[in-house]
Amino acid sequence: VSCCTPMNCSITELLAGAEPQTMRVYLRVRPFSKEELSDGEDQGCVVIENNQTVTLKAPKGSATMKSSEKGIGMSLHKFSFSQIFGQEMTQSELFEDTVKSQMSDFLDGKNALIFSYGVTNAGKTYTIQGTPKEPGILPRVLDATFHYVGGHLYDGMDRKPYLRNDAQYLDLDQVKQERIAKAAIFASVKDVRVKSLANLKSLSSPSTRFSSSPLSYAQTVFASDPTEAGSSQFALWVAFFEIYNECVYDLLQPPLCSKSKRRAALRVCDDGAGNAYVKDLRWINIQTLGEASKLLQFGNRNRSAAATKMNQSSSRSHSIFTMKLLKIDGSRVERISEFSLCDLAGSERCNKTKTFGERLREAGNINTSLLILGKCITALRNNQTDRMKSSYIPFRESKLTKLFQAVFCGKGRASMIVNINQCASTYDETLHVMKFSAVAKQVMQVIPDKPLESLVPCLVGHDGKPLSNGVIDSQPLESYLSEEELLDEEDEANMSLLPQNEFVNMIESLRTKLLAERRRNLVQEMEIRKEMGDAMLQQLMESEELRIRQIEEQKESYQEKLENTFEMYKDAIKEHAYQCAMNNLEDDYVPLEEFIAVQEKVEVCHLISCLKEKYWTGIVCRSNTGPVGNTCHSAHFLPTAEDRCKLLYKEKCAIEKMCEDKQQLILSLEKRLMELSETLQKVGDGFLEKSADVEVLQRKGDDQTKSMDDILQQNVEKDQEITSLKAELATLSQKSPVKPKFKRGLLANIKEAVTSPRKGTPGRPLRKMSKTLRMKGS
Ligand SMILES: Nc1ncnc2c1ncn2[C@@H]1O[C@H](COP(=O)(O)OP(=O)(O)OP(=O)(O)O)[C@@H](O)[C@H]1O
Numbered sequence: 001v002s003c004c005t006p007m008n009c010s011i012t013e014l015l016a017g018a019e020p021q022t023m024r025v026y027l028r029v030r031p032f033s034k035e036e037l038s039d040g041e042d043q044g045c046v047v048i049e050n051n052q053t054v055t056l057k058a059p060k061g062s063a064t065m066k067s068s069e070k071g072i073g074m075s076l077h078k079f080s081f082s083q084i085f086g087q088e089m090t091q092s093e094l095f096e097d098t099v100k101s102q103m104s105d106f107l108d109g110k111n112a113l114i115f116s117y118g119v120t121n122a123g124k125t126y127t128i129q130g131t132p133k134e135p136g137i138l139p140r141v142l143d144a145t146f147h148y149v150g151g152h153l154y155d156g157m158d159r160k161p162y163l164r165n166d167a168q169y170l171d172l173d174q175v176k177q178e179r180i181a182k183a184a185i186f187a188s189v190k191d192v193r194v195k196s197l198a199n200l201k202s203l204s205s206p207s208t209r210f211s212s213s214p215l216s217y218a219q220t221v222f223a224s225d226p227t228e229a230g231s232s233q234f235a236l237w238v239a240f241f242e243i244y245n246e247c248v249y250d251l252l253q254p255p256l257c258s259k260s261k262r263r264a265a266l267r268v269c270d271d272g273a274g275n276a277y278v279k280d281l282r283w284i285n286i287q288t289l290g291e292a293s294k295l296l297q298f299g300n301r302n303r304s305a306a307a308t309k310m311n312q313s314s315s316r317s318h319s320i321f322t323m324k325l326l327k328i329d330g331s332r333v334e335r336i337s338e339f340s341l342c343d344l345a346g347s348e349r350c351n352k353t354k355t356f357g358e359r360l361r362e363a364g365n366i367n368t369s370l371l372i373l374g375k376c377i378t379a380l381r382n383n384q385t386d387r388m389k390s391s392y393i394p395f396r397e398s399k400l401t402k403l404f405q406a407v408f409c410g411k412g413r414a415s416m417i418v419n420i421n422q423c424a425s426t427y428d429e430t431l432h433v434m435k436f437s438a439v440a441k442q443v444m445q446v447i448p449d450k451p452l453e454s455l456v457p458c459l460v461g462h463d464g465k466p467l468s469n470g471v472i473d474s475q476p477l478e479s480y481l482s483e484e485e486l487l488d489e490e491d492e493a494n495m496s497l498l499p500q501n502e503f504v505n506m507i508e509s510l511r512t513k514l515l516a517e518r519r520r521n522l523v524q525e526m527e528i529r530k531e532m533g534d535a536m537l538q539q540l541m542e543s544e545e546l547r548i549r550q551i552e553e554q555k556e557s558y559q560e561k562l563e564n565t566f567e568m569y570k571d572a573i574k575e576h577a578y579q580c581a582m583n584n585l586e587d588d589y590v591p592l593e594e595f596i597a598v599q600e601k602v603e604v605c606h607l608i609s610c611l612k613e614k615y616w617t618g619i620v621c622r623s624n625t626g627p628v629g630n631t632c633h634s635a636h637f638l639p640t641a642e643d644r645c646k647l648l649y650k651e652k653c654a655i656e657k658m659c660e661d662k663q664q665l666i667l668s669l670e671k672r673l674m675e676l677s678e679t680l681q682k683v684g685d686g687f688l689e690k691s692a693d694v695e696v697l698q699r700k701g702d703d704q705t706k707s708m709d710d711i712l713q714q715n716v717e718k719d720q721e722i723t724s725l726k727a728e729l730a731t732l733s734q735k736s737p738v739k740p741k742f743k744r745g746l747l748a749n750i751k752e753a754v755t756s757p758r759k760g761t762p763g764r765p766l767r768k769m770s771k772t773l774r775m776k777g778s
Contacts, residue, residue, distance in 0.1 A: 024082040024415040025441040026098050027054060030123035031087035032422060041423040045430075053080050056431055059424035064431055079434050081418070081441065091130055094417075095140045102413055103141060106325065106339040107148050111412025113340045113404060117437065118419035119429040120346025127417055128321075128343040129296065137417075138321055138341050142292045145236060145325065154233035154328050157285045161237050161324045164275035164406070167333040182284050182291075184254060189294045232334065235326040237283040238292065240299035241266070243399050244317035246369065251299035251319070252282045268399050275411075276402045283324070296321070318369065318400055319343045338412070342404075344370065347433055372398035374436055380408060381442045408443075416440055554708055555701045558715055562694055565722055569690075572726070573683055576733060580676075609651070616644055679732055686725060693718070 032042055043059040058064035058075040068075040085094055102112035114137065116124035130136025146153075157175045162168035170178065240251040247265035269279045286292050303319055320342045327334040347370050372394055379393040395405040407414045418437040420430045697714060704711075 021445055023440055023443040023445050024098075025437050026083050026085065026094075026415070026417045027079075027081040027437070028085040028089070028094065028123060028127055028417055028419050029054075029087055030126070030419065030421050036421075036423055041425060043424040045424055045427050046420065046422040048084055048086050049078075051084050052082070053078060054084055054434075055079075056427070056434060058431075059427050062424065062427045064428055077431060077434065079438055081437070082415075091127075091134045091136055092140070094127065095137055098415065098417060099137050099141060102339070102415060103144055105413055106141075106323075106337050107145065109327065109335040109337045111338045111407055113342065113407040113412060113414040114417065115342035115344055115404075115414070116417045116419055117344050118347060118433050119421070119426055121426075122346075122419040122421045122430075122433075124343050124346075124417075124419045127419055128341050129300075138296070139289070139293065141339060141341070142286075142323070143289055145323065146289055149234045149236070152233050153287060154235040154326070155287065156235075159235055159326055159328055159333055160285070161283050161326070161336065163271035164277035165271065165273070165336060167326055167336060178285065181282070185252060185284065185298050186291070186294050188254065189298045232327055232329045235285060235328060236287075237285050237324045237326070238295060239278075239281050239283050239322045239324075240295060240319070241278060241281055241322075242303055242317040242319045243369065246399055248278050248281075248399055249302075249317075250278075250280075250282050251302040252284055252295060253302070255302055268402050275406050278403070316345055318345050320403070340404075340407075342400075344373075344400075347429065347436075369398040369400040372401050374439070376401045376408065377436075377440045377443055380444075381439055384444045385442070408445075410445070413445060551704060551708060551711075554711060555704060558711060559698060559701065561715070562697070562718065565719075566690065566694065569722060569726070570687070573687075573729065576729065577680065580733065613648075683729060683732075686728075690721075690725070693721075 029046055029048065036042070045057055045059050047055045047057065049055055056077045056079070058068060064073060065075050067073045083097055085097075099114065102114065106112045114128075116127050118124050126134075126136060128136050128138050130139065157178045158170045160168045160170055160178070242249050242251055248268060249263050250266055253263075266281055267279045268276050271277055284291075284295055286295065299319075299321070303317065320340055322338060322340045325337050325339075327336075375397075376393050376395055379391050382391055383393070395401045395408070401408075404414070406412065416437065418433060420433060423430075697718070700714075701711065
């Protein structure tokens with residue numbers, strides 16, 4: 001063998017001229033179980049329109065239906081697939097229609113990958129592995145491979161897969177070890193039901209339905225006949241591993257004796273050509289279908305199967321069964337092709353399965369790798385649909401996608417079998433699966449026309465150093481590094497296997513790629529920064545707008561509050577003044593009838609006194625001119641002049657005193673009224689000042705640049721001022737002396753004074769009234 005690596009022939013060269021095709025995505029709808037039917041799960045959620053179109057109808061109570069009732073989303077969803085397999089489709093029909101082309105690729109030296117995707121209990125394992133009675137795709141692929149190889153099986157075990165695409169030459173000791181390991185596995189599966197083995201074997205038997213036409217199958221499937229390969233022989237090696245909680249476990253390792261011991265997790269490394277492989281994974285050479293069946297059963301026993309709420313036998317890991325077919329020509333390994341069948345874990349979400357603790361962690365990790373798979377598929381689709389866009393594909397973010405990266409990037413053909421059940425209770429999850437598959441269906445794959453023969457694998461010796469023609473190469477051994485040295489660190493590959501000029505070329509191309517990547521990153525970063533900047537600016541503008549709106553609203557409400565307060569204040573003062581006046585009126589009020597009666601009485605008294613005076617004056621005149629005897633007689637009955645004078649004088653003094661009192665009363669009333677008007681004046685001035693303050697505040701508010709806090713502060717201050725003003729007013733009101741009572745003629749004047757407190761002084765009408773009184777008194 002000439003020592004060559006995949007780097008000798010670039011994948012772009014290989015793909016040149018190849019037609020891109022969309023990824024094939026198949027749908028398989030499994031039948032209802034008896035329990036599901038009795039539970040009323042059949043609600044016509046899945047309607048297969050034709051062999052490529054299916055309609056999903058949301059059942060009542062599903063989240064999808066609830067959303068559609070709210071006007072978000074639809075209750076009907078249509079999906080198209082490469083082909084749809086209904087519940088009546090058999091395993092062999094599925095194999096014929098789905099795996100045929102990939103099987104052909106595999107036997108032709110190309111890589112193939114099939115993965116089954118769906119919620120738990122949807123039939124993924126049934127599709128991949130099947131049951132003893134109804135074998136699935138995997139045993140059928142193995143069967144077909146053995147059919148193809150026929151008598152060209154390489155029975156030596158000294159050519160073994162190495163790294164991802166290379167082969168290793170084993171010495172006798174190593175071959176012996178291989179045989180022992182294989183025997184140990186088979187020994188532990190001795191007690192396994194022979195029935196399933198018999199069923200698998202029967203696939204090859206011409207008496208079974210599947211193999212009733214093995215010859216015709218072989219003829220239609222295989223593009224090339226192995227007999228044409230002349231002396232070439234084929235070796236088939238298989239590995240079976242699982243990815244559980246983002247750790248890779250070998251399912252072909254003997255189980256640990258102690259239950260407390262933890263299984264060793266394997267590392268996913270890079271082979272130096274960008275291909276990920278599982279380091280230290282056990283590869284077993286198989287010679288018959290029976291051996292393959294035993295390995296499958298051995299691996300299945302090892303597989304982590306945990307009960308979940310939805311399915312008691314639900315498997316919580318992604319299990320991957322990989323076959324490597326080595327085409328050996330003498331000592332040369334001409335080519336290696338790989339066929340992987342991946343049974344993904346259920347795609348259900350944590351909340352749905354109601355998982356806790358360890359189960360929750362499992363669900364999280366399952367979802368992480370499925371999420372990354374979804375992201376990769378979406379990014380691949382986006383990059384293909386928009387050539388200007390080259391978004392990052394996160395293959396390296398999960399073990400699953402890391403291992404399948406090469407296939408997705410053109411080094412093989414991938415296809416997906418979507419499994420769904422028709423249960424109403426899992427409708428929302430099923431819809432999620434369907435949406436994922438709709439994206440996957442748009443992914444383009446460029447499959448090389450030629451087999452990967454040009455990517456001749458590198459054959460290395462038992463120590464991991466390259467060989468030529470099955471013997472140690474003429475190059476000095478020291479120039480090669482062992483595998484341990486080569487891949488000491490995860491994902492780190494040693495390039496020293498390459499010739500110097502290629503090494504330099506590779507460095508150059510890597511540098512160019514690096515520069516391009518950096519430039520792309522820079523552009524991307526700038527775009528992101530710009531987007532972020534725009535978003536932030538937008539956010540700032542929105543918040544500024546909101547703030548201004550809030551200030552405006554606050555200002556308006558504050559002004560309204562102020563106006564209300566002043567109105568209240570005005571009303572309160574008016575009310576207070578009115579109350580004061582009314583109190584005084586009540587005190588001074590004299591009913592009109594009483595007033596008239598008293599006035600009449602006073603007039604009558606006055607008339608009587610006048611009459612009396614006139615009478616006495618007449619008597620005095622007559623006694624001075626009449627007979628003495630009459631005079632003596634009159635003097636005996638009537639008071640003397642002196643007495644009358646005294647009486648009159650007394651009356652006069654009393655009247656004068658009364659007038660004086662009245663005068664003083666009028667003066668004190670005038671004085672108090674003056675004081676009241678002054679107070680009212682002051683209050684009025686206070687109003688004016690406050691109004692001026694409000695105007696200033698309003699002007700300030702109009703020029704608003706101040707923050708809300710300032711305005712609120714001013715509000716508080718103004719409120720305090722108003723309170724103090726009110727207090728001041730209350731104090732003033734208390735200080736006002738009690739008005740003396742006006743017995744007569746005051747009512748009209750006081751009323752006038754109260755109703756128009758600011759117009760003129762109330763003193764004038766009162767003075768007028770006092771004058772009248774004085775005149776009357778005199
Ligand atoms: N096409 C089918 N015809 C008949 N029975 C089926 C079909 N598909 C699935 N089943 C049955 O449905 C049940 C669930 O299938 P299976 O275990 O393959 O689901 P799964 O998707 O692999 O679940 P998990 O993700 O939990 O492993 C099994 O009993 C299986 O035999």
